[in-house]
Amino acid sequence: MKENTPIVELSNVSKIYNKEVWALKKIDLKLYRGECVSLLGSNGSGKTTLLRIIANNLKNTTGTINYNFEEENILKAISIQKREQAWPNGFKVKDINDLWIRIYEMADLEWINKLKDVFGVNEIEEKYLSKLSIVKLQVYAIFLSFISKPELVLIDELSSDIDFKYEEKITNFFKEYLAAGNTIILNHPSYYFLENLTDRVVYLNDGEIFDDLSIKEVKKEYKSVMEYTKSIFKEELIVEKKLKNKSKFFSTMNTKTEAYCNNLQTIIEELENQENYNEKVLNRLKEVYFSILDLKTSIDNLSISYINKTSIKIISKKIKTTIKIINKLTINYRYKKYHKLLNTIEKFLTKELKRTFANDKVIVNGDVLSITMSESEKKQLEKLKEKYIKEEQKNIRRKILKQQFKKQNEVKLKTAVNQTSANEEIHDEI
Structure with a gap:
């Protein structure tokens, strides 16, 4: 070949x-x-x-x-x-190991042992997968x-x-x-x-x-993968921004996420210029950077498109993921200057963004922007509307019949009263 x-x-x-x-x-x-x-x-x-x-x-x-x-x-x-x-x-891990080895008829135990060492399977073989x-x-x-x-x-x-x-x-x-x-x-x-x-x-x-x-x-x-990733996010936004103006509601969170991205990039560059920097910490810090950059892109995309249930769920998930990455990093990170920035970012994500995107709707200037309904939801709503209309029609008919019945009774009563009066008058004349 x-x-x-x-x-x-x-x-x-x-x-x-x-x-x-x-x-x-x-x-x-x-x-x-x-x-x-x-x-x-x-x-x-x-x-x-x-x-x-x-x-x-x-x-x-x-x-x-x-x-x-x-x-x-x-x-x-x-x-x-x-x-x-x-x-x-x-099922324990070793049960699935044996099953997979039999399925693929793998007789190369040296290969299997190598894989177990690389992926840490030896440490978990006796554990249940559910745990x-x-x-x-x-x-x-x-x-x-x-x-x-x-x-x-x-x-x-x-x-x-x-x-x-x-x-x-x-x-x-x-x-x-x-x-x-x-x-x-x-x-x-x-x-x-x-x-x-x-x-x-x-x-x-x-x-x-x-x-x-x-x-x-x-x-x-x-020059770097980081700069490339940042660039393609921007290019994607430029194309979409031409289609529709951004909502003012999202401007504050856009500004903040962009500022945090810039601050983190500065920190990363400072660490890379140090002689004895901690590579593990640096990589984790880059993970935070990319996570916030990705979150910013999603918010930007939402700000220029119709708000729907899926897009809000995506942002909510990204917020939780970013908070998780930051929490893990702050536990191991000892520099107060960077620790303070990460805490500020976490506070912003937890108290502002997470609460904003907690539900399937977003409040803008006091008005609720409802979620986009799926076709099945629309059909269900139409059925409910139809059912409601039929019920209302029945109620209206009942009211009309009731009014008619009331009028008929009133007429009958009036006729009966008149007849009684007439009879009394005749009786008086006699």
């Missing part, structure tokens, strides 16, 4: 849900042996959908996908780490994805909360795996993996490929 032959090639690939929602739009993408590609983009941009389609776990609506693996069995050639981890109760933390489950899922020795590994989540000693082990293992001619695709990896592993970045925006650049091209044009 020629080296320049793509291991996977996507041509004009699209994914459409419910015949109207475009998750991916006409994707052309080539993946090569020995490269690590990082997919970037905000939530809902199509990254996970693209991963699942490449992994042959989700059928594309249009387009073609060609695979050029040495392994004939595509289930062994491709492996994907799934974000969702729902294991049956009562593991989310981060450990994510790392364990990556371990499982490597058992079959696939030629292409797709990793949907590489958490920033992974222990530092395992970050280094995993990075070195990935580098060895890539050097052997295999391919790895990372979905929005943490800054550490983005900086230390990635050969190429593919940036998705609204289901389309916005950028496809090698790390060399990124550094040549933008």
Whole structure:
């Protein structure tokens, strides 16, 4: 097989849900042996959908996908780490290990032991899966994805909360795996993996490929991955801002998040210029920076679009994630100057933003901006309206009949009274 032959090639690939929602739009993408590609983009941009389609776990609506693996069995050639981890109760880690080894008929115990060491599986083998933390489950899922020795590994989540000693082990293992001619695709990896592993970045925006650049091209044009990420967020906003003016309601939070991003960038640059800086702390600080930058982008996007339930939930989730990252960093960070800034940011996120986006609606200038309803919700509302109208019609009919009955009785009573009076008059005359 020629080296320049793509291991996977996507041509004009699209994914459409419910015949109207475009998750991916006409994707052309080539993946090569020995490269690590990082997919970037905000939530809902199509990254996970693209991963699942490449992994042959989700059928594309249009387009073609060609695979050029040495392994004939595509289930062994491709492996994907799934974000969702729902294991049956009562299963220990070692039970799933044995099951996976039997499924893929893996007799290479040296390989299995190496994987266990890299991903820390030896430490948790006797533990129940239901008792593991989310981060450990994510790392364990990556371990499982490597058992079959696939030629292409797709990793949907590489958490920033992974222990530092395992970050280094995993990075070195990935580098060895890539050097052997295999391919790895990372979905929005943490800054550490983005900086230390990635050969190429593919940036998705609204289901389309916005950028496809090698790390060399990124550094040549933008000097650093951080500057590139900051730049593409801005370019995305410029396009959208032309469509509609920003809401004044969001201007304060936009200004604050931008100021915090700038302050954090200054701190990061100061630390990088120090001779003996703490690399772990620096990387965690960069995670905070990127998390707030991503949050700012989501708020900017919301400020120029219609407020809906999904967008608010996305922002709420990002706020919680950012607070979690800051809390973890402030525990380990001892410099008062930076500690104070992080506390200020956390206070802003917790007391202002979290409360603002806590519900499925946002109050602007005293008026409530309601959420956008789905089609099913609209149909249900229409049915309720129809039912309400019918009930009201029945009530109106009852009132009319009641009034008619009352009038009829009044007429009858009046007639009876008149008749009684007439009879009395006749009786008097007699």
